[in-house]
Amino acid sequence: MTQEKLLGWKELPLGGAILEPGNSERRYTGDWRTFKPVILQDKCTRCLRCWIVCPEPAIYIIDEPYTTKSGRQFKFSVEVNYDYCKGCGMCVEECEPKAIDWIEEEK
Amino acid sequence: MMAKPYFRTVYDVPREEYLAPGHGLCAGCTAGTIVKLLLKVAGPNTIVVNATGCVEVSTTPFPYTSWKVPWIHVAFENTAAVASGIESALKALKAKGMIDPAKRINIIALAGDGGTYDIGFQALSGMLERGHKVMYVLYDNEAYMNTGIQRSGGTPEYAWTTTTPVGKILKGKVQQKKPIAEIVAAHRIPYVATANPGYFADMMNKFKKGLEVEGPSFVHVLQPCTTGWKFDPRYGIVLARLATETALWINWQQEEGQFSVTVNVPRRKHVKHYFELQGRFSHLTEEDIEKIQKEVDLEVDRINKLVGRTVIGPLVE
Amino acid sequence: MESVLKVTWKRLPLSTNFAIAQAVKDSDVDVVSAYPITPQTTVVERISEFIANGELKAEMIHVESEHSAMSAAIGASAVGARTFTATAAQGLELMHELLHIASGLRLPIVMSVAARALSAPLSIWGDYSDVMNVRDTSWITIIASTAQEAYDSIIQAYRIAEDPRVFLPVLVAYDGYAMSHTYEPVYVSEKSDAFKDYIPKNPRWYTLNPEKPITMGAMASPEWFYEFKYQQVVAMKNALDVVKEADDEYGKRYERKYGIIEEEGVEGSDITFVTYGGLYGTLKESIEELRKKGEQIGLARIRLFRPFPSEIIADIAEKTKALVVLDRAITFGVSISGPVAREIISSLYARGIERNVYSFIVGIGQRTVTEKDIIAIYEKAKEMLASHERQKESIYWGVRE
Numbered sequence: 001m002t003q004e005k006l007l008g009w010k011e012l013p014l015g016g017a018i019l020e021p022g023n024s025e026r027r028y029t030g031d032w033r034t035f036k037p038v039i040l041q042d043k044c045t046r047c048l049r050c051w052i053v054c055p056e057p058a059i060y061i062i063d064e065p066y067t068t069k070s071g072r073q074f075k076f077s078v079e080v081n082y083d084y085c086k087g088c089g090m091c092v093e094e095c096e097p098k099a100i101d102w103i104e105e106e107k
Numbered sequence: 108m109m110a111k112p113y114f115r116t117v118y119d120v121p122r123e124e125y126l127a128p129g130h131g132l133c134a135g136c137t138a139g140t141i142v143k144l145l146l147k148v149a150g151p152n153t154i155v156v157n158a159t160g161c162v163e164v165s166t167t168p169f170p171y172t173s174w175k176v177p178w179i180h181v182a183f184e185n186t187a188a189v190a191s192g193i194e195s196a197l198k199a200l201k202a203k204g205m206i207d208p209a210k211r212i213n214i215i216a217l218a219g220d221g222g223t224y225d226i227g228f229q230a231l232s233g234m235l236e237r238g239h240k241v242m243y244v245l246y247d248n249e250a251y252m253n254t255g256i257q258r259s260g261g262t263p264e265y266a267w268t269t270t271t272p273v274g275k276i277l278k279g280k281v282q283q284k285k286p287i288a289e290i291v292a293a294h295r296i297p298y299v300a301t302a303n304p305g306y307f308a309d310m311m312n313k314f315k316k317g318l319e320v321e322g323p324s325f326v327h328v329l330q331p332c333t334t335g336w337k338f339d340p341r342y343g344i345v346l347a348r349l350a351t352e353t354a355l356w357i358n359w360q361q362e363e364g365q366f367s368v369t370v371n372v373p374r375r376k377h378v379k380h381y382f383e384l385q386g387r388f389s390h391l392t393e394e395d396i397e398k399i400q401k402e403v404d405l406e407v408d409r410i411n412k413l414v415g416r417t418v419i420g421p422l423v424e
Numbered sequence: 425m426e427s428v429l430k431v432t433w434k435r436l437p438l439s440t441n442f443a444i445a446q447a448v449k450d451s452d453v454d455v456v457s458a459y460p461i462t463p464q465t466t467v468v469e470r471i472s473e474f475i476a477n478g479e480l481k482a483e484m485i486h487v488e489s490e491h492s493a494m495s496a497a498i499g500a501s502a503v504g505a506r507t508f509t510a511t512a513a514q515g516l517e518l519m520h521e522l523l524h525i526a527s528g529l530r531l532p533i534v535m536s537v538a539a540r541a542l543s544a545p546l547s548i549w550g551d552y553s554d555v556m557n558v559r560d561t562s563w564i565t566i567i568a569s570t571a572q573e574a575y576d577s578i579i580q581a582y583r584i585a586e587d588p589r590v591f592l593p594v595l596v597a598y599d600g601y602a603m604s605h606t607y608e609p610v611y612v613s614e615k616s617d618a619f620k621d622y623i624p625k626n627p628r629w630y631t632l633n634p635e636k637p638i639t640m641g642a643m644a645s646p647e648w649f650y651e652f653k654y655q656q657v658v659a660m661k662n663a664l665d666v667v668k669e670a671d672d673e674y675g676k677r678y679e680r681k682y683g684i685i686e687e688e689g690v691e692g693s694d695i696t697f698v699t700y701g702g703l704y705g706t707l708k709e710s711i712e713e714l715r716k717k718g719e720q721i722g723l724a725r726i727r728l729f730r731p732f733p734s735e736i737i738a739d740i741a742e743k744t745k746a747l748v749v750l751d752r753a754i755t756f757g758v759s760i761s762g763p764v765a766r767e768i769i770s771s772l773y774a775r776g777i778e779r780n781v782y783s784f785i786v787g788i789g790q791r792t793v794t795e796k797d798i799i800a801i802y803e804k805a806k807e808m809l810a811s812h813e814r815q816k817e818s819i820y821w822g823v824r825e
Contacts (some may be wrong), residue, residue: 140707151634151637152490152634153634154503154632154634156499163643164643167639167642167643168642168643168645168647169642169643169644169645172639172642174637176634176637176640177632177633177634177636177637177638177639178632178637178639178640179502179632179641180531180640181495181498181499181522181525182495182521182522182525184493184524185491185495187493188487188492188495188496188499189496189499189502189540190499191457191487191492191496191497191499192457192496192497192498192499192500192502192507193499193502193632194501194503195455195457195483195485195500195501196455196499196500196501196503196504196505196507197482197485197503198453198483199455199481199482199500199505200454200503200504200505201456203481207623212589212634214622216503229488229489229492230488230491230492230495232488233487233488233489233492236488237485237486249653251648254823258668284611302441304749313733316485336444343596378618385746388600401572
C-alpha cells in the first residue's frame with residue numbers, strides 16, 4: 001500500500017475536495033483478513049451470487065472460457081481479489097453449491 | 108398491475124462498478140452491498156448526497172474516496188435539503204442553458220436511519236412536500252452505528268444498544284420502531300418502497316423505479332449490521348432474508364397510491380429464527396418472542412387484507 | 425480590458441430589503457432558498473414577485489427552516505449555480521453549523537442579513553448581535569449603511585465571492601428595521617442584465633459534475649485538516665484586496681464606490697467616532713452642530729468587517745487622538761465587550777500605536793440612539809481624553825439601573 005505524501009496547503013485541493021474518483025483502490029484492505037474464501041472453479045456454477053453480495057466489491061468476473069474437470073463449459077469465471085477481500089464470509093454463506101472454501105490465512 | 112421488472116436475474120445486473128473497494132466499511136457490512144448495487148442501477152450520471160454516518164465516513168477519508176460518481180457530504184440532518192438545492196439548481200441551470208437540458212442527472216439522497224428517522228426528518232418531510240425529483244435511499248441498520256451503536260427512532264423494540272442496554276430494570280429499547288416508510292407514503296409522493304439486500308433483484312427494481320418517477324421517491328432498505336446487531340459477519344444476507352421470511356420486514360411498494368407486496372412469503376418462519384442469530388436480541392425471553400410473534404401475525408393479517416389476498420402465508424417452521 | 429455596458433438607472437423609493445431583492449434580480453441569481461423571518465421577510469417576498477412575473481429566472485426553494493435554507497444553498501452552489509439566501513437573528517443561528525461548512529467547502533454563496541437582536545428575551549428589533557456572533561465562520565462580511573449601498577454591495581458580493589483568489593461566501597449586513605423597512609431613494613438598473621460583464625457567469629469553483637466526478641465534504645483526519653483551514657486564512661487575506669478591487673471596478677463602471685472604511689474629517693481631529701451600519705447616518709447629522717461650534721471630530725465607518733481591515737484602521741488612528749467606537753453588540757464575559765472595539769484595539773497593538781479607544785455599547789435591541797445621545801457620548805469621551813483615562817470596561821450607554 002502506498003504511503004500518501006503529506007501535501008501542503010498550496011498543493012492540496014481547496015476545501016478537502018478529492019479529485020480522483022475511486023482512488024480508495026490504493027488502500028489494500030486485504031490485510032484485514034484472518035480467513036479467506038477460495039473459489040473452487042470446478043464446483044462453481046457461475047450463478048454470480050457471490051459477486052452480487054460482496055460489499056467491497058472484491059469479487060470480479062473474468063471473461064474467459066473455462067471447462068471444468070467434469071467437462072462443463074463456461075464463458076466466464078469469478079475470482080476473489082485478495083487485495084481487498086476482508087474475509088467476511090458472506091460469499092461462502094451465499095454459495096448454494098458450496099463451491100467456496102474457507103481457509104485460514106497463514107500467519 | 109406492476110410493470111415487468113427490469114432486473115430478474117444476475118445477468119441483468121450491469122458489470123460496471125461505481126463503488127471502488129478500499130473503503131473502511133466493516134467486513135460483512137451489507138451497506139457496501141446496497142450502495143454498490145444502487146450505483147449500478149443509477150449509473151454515472153448521478154449525484155449522490157450522503158449524510159454523516161457509516162457510509163460517508165468509511166468511503167471518504169481524505170485523500171481517498173470510493174465514489175466514482177460526483178458525491179457530496181454536508182452535514183448529518185440535511186441530506187434531503189442539500190439534495191433539494193441540487194435538484195433546483197440543475198433545473199435553473201438547464202433553464203438558462205448552462206447545462207444541456209436533455210441531460211438526465213439522477214440525484215440520490217443517501218442517509219442512515221440516524222440521519223432520517225430523527226435528526227433528518229424535517230428536511231426529508233420538506234423535500235417530499237416540495238416535490239423535488241430526488242430519490243431518497245434510507246439504509247437502515249436500526250441504530251446510530253457510526254457513533255457506536257446508540258438507539259435511534261429506527262431501533263426495534265427490545266433491541267440492545269449502548270443507550271438502551273440490557274440491565275436489571277430496563278431490557279433494551281422500550282419504544283417501537285417508527286414506521287418511517289408509512290409516514291413518507293402519507294406524504295403522497297409518487298413512489299415509496301421497502302427493500303432488502305437479500306432480494307437483490309427486487310431491491311434494484313425499486314431503485315430503478317425510484318429514479319424514474321417524476322417527483323420524490325423513497326426506498327427504505329434494511330441493512331443488517333454485523334457490528335451493531337452482533338452477528339458473525341458472514342450472515343448479513345442470510346439475516347436480511349430471514350427478516351422477510353419471518354415477515355418482520357415486508358418488502359412492499361406504493362406506486363401512485365397503489366400498494367402491493369413485491370416479495371411473497373408463502374411459507375413463513377417463526378421470528379425466533381431471526382432473533383437467535385443476533386447478539387442484540389440474546390436477552391429475549393420466550394415470552395418476549397411469543398409476544399413479538401403475535402404482533403407479526405396481526406401485521407401479516409392486516410397486510411393480506413390490504414392487498415386483498417394472501418401474500419404472506421402462514422407460519423410453517 | 426472588459427467592455428463596459430452603459431447602464432441606465434432608474435430612481436426608486438425602496439427599503440433596504442427591496443433594494444436587496446432588486447440586486448438579486450440584477451445579479452441573475454439562479455437559486456434562492458430562504459425561510460421567512462422578521463425583518464428579512466420582504467426581501468424574499470419581493471424576489472418571489474420577480475420570479476412570478478418572469479423578471480428573474482431563478483428557482484425559489486421554499487425551505488422548511490433556515491438550516492435547510494443554507495443546506496439547499498450549499499447544494500445549489502455545489503453544482504455551480506449562483507445562489508442567494510437571506511435571514512436574521514434566530515435564523516442565522518439555526519444555520520450556524522452550515523455557515524462553517526459553506527466556507528469550508530469554499531462555496532461563493534451570498535447572504536443578506538437584516539441585523540437583529542438575538543433571543544432571549546425575544547426581540548424582533550435591530551442590533552448587530554446576530555452578525556457579530558458569526559464572525560468566526562469565515563464569511564466575508566460587508567456592513568451597509570444605506571439602501572443604495574446594500575444594492576451595490578450585493579452585486580459586488582458575487583464578484584468577490586466568485587473570485588478564484590477567494591471562493592468564500594459573503595454576508596451583506598444592514599440594520600434590521602431601521603434600514604430593512606424604511607424607504608430611501610435608490611438608483612437601480614433599468615435592465616436586469618446590466619451587470620453581466622461585471623459578474624459574468626463562469627463557475628470556476630469545485631462543482632459536482634458527472635463529466636468530472638469529485639468528492640466534496642470528505643472527512644479530514646488530523647494529518648490533513650489544518651492545511652484546509654489555512655487555505656481559508658489565505659483566502660481571507662486575499663479577500664481584502666479583492667473587496668477593494670471589486671469596489672474600485674464598480675466605481676469605474678457605475679460611478680458609485682464605498683471603500684473598506686469610509687472616513688471623513690479624521691485628519692487632525694481630536695476624537696474620531698467609529699461605527700457601522702445605519703447608525704453612521706445618525707452620527708453624521710448629530711455632529712454637524714458640534715462641528716459648527718468648532719469641534720474637531722472625525723468619522724469612520726467600518727464597511728468591511730471580515731476580513732478586518734487592521735492596517736486601514738491603524739492608519740486612521742494615527743491621524744487622530746482618540747477613537748470612540750459605537751458598537752451595537754455585546755460580546756459577553758469580557759470587560760471591553762464591543763466586538764469592533766476589540767478588533768480595533770488589537771489592530772493598534774499589533775502596529776504599536778498608542779491611542780485611547782473608548783468602547784461604547786449603544787442601540788441594543790434597537791434602543792434608540794438620538795442626537796442628544798451622540799452629543800453626550802462626545803462630551804464624555806472628551807472628559808475621558810482630557811483626564812487621560814484608560815478605559816477598563818465598555819460603557820453601556822443609557823442602560824437603566
